Amino acid sequence: MEDIARERANSKLDTEQITCLLHGGEFFLQRRRELRQIITSDPMLQRKGYDFLDRYEKYDLTAKLSTYIIKHKLSQANVTHPLEKAIFFREALGTTSPTDFAENIFFNAVLGQGTDEQKEKWLPLAGSGEILTSYAQTEM
Numbered sequence: 470m471e472d473i474a475r476e477r478a479n480s481k482l483d484t485e486q487i488t489c490l491l492h493g494g495e496f497f498l499q500r501r502r503e504l505r506q507i508i509t510s511d512p513m514l515q516r517k518g519y520d521f522l523d524r525y526e527k528y529d530l531t532a533k534l535s536t537y538i539i540k541h542k543l544s545q546a547n548v549t550h551p552l553e554k555a556i557f558f559r560e561a562l563g564t565t566s567p568t569d570f571a572e573n574i575f576f577n578a579v580l581g582q583g584t585d586e587q588k589e590k591w592l593p594l595a596g597s598g599e600i601l602t603s604y605a606q607t608e609m
Contacts, residue, residue, distance in 0.1 A: 501556060507546045508561045513537055516563070531562055538562075539601075549596045551576055575602035 492498040508514050514534065522530065538561055548554050551573070579591055594600045 500553070501560075504546055504548070504553070504557050505560055507542065508557070511542070514542075514561050519563075534562055549593075551596065554596075574604040578604055 489495045489498050492501055514537075516530075519527065519530070535558070538558065542548075542561070543554065543557065546557065548557050575595060576592070579588055579595075583591070591600075591602075595602045
């Protein structure tokens with residue numbers, strides 16, 4: 470342990486600079502820290518005892534917390550971008566939102582194939598969490 474402590478003390482590596490690089494820059498790192506602060510300061514999002522729950526209890530808790538996050542926390546944290554939303558869920562739940570897969574397909578479909586009017590109507594609603602989205606496609 471002393472060797473590791475000595476190596477770390479003598480290191481010229483700037484961990485803050487590397488952290489900024491990994492998060493896409495200082496702005497994105499600070500934003501992620503803001504989101505983490507919102508999560509850690511909310512008693513509803515403390516997951517004490519989570520590791521001792523069975524899979525059914527974890528599923529129920531994740532569903533309840535996801536609903537709470539969508540109804541209360543995303544707007545409070547001003548989260549509108551799908552990537553920020555995914556980060557928020559990952560930080561709060563330890564996993565992505567249960568609806569992420571469908572939402573990603575929805576966003577890409579509307580962005581790639583929607584009219585300007587459809588984009589203007591649906592993307593803000595979906596991005597804010599005001600509506601939950603899905604995507605269905607039949608075989609041709």
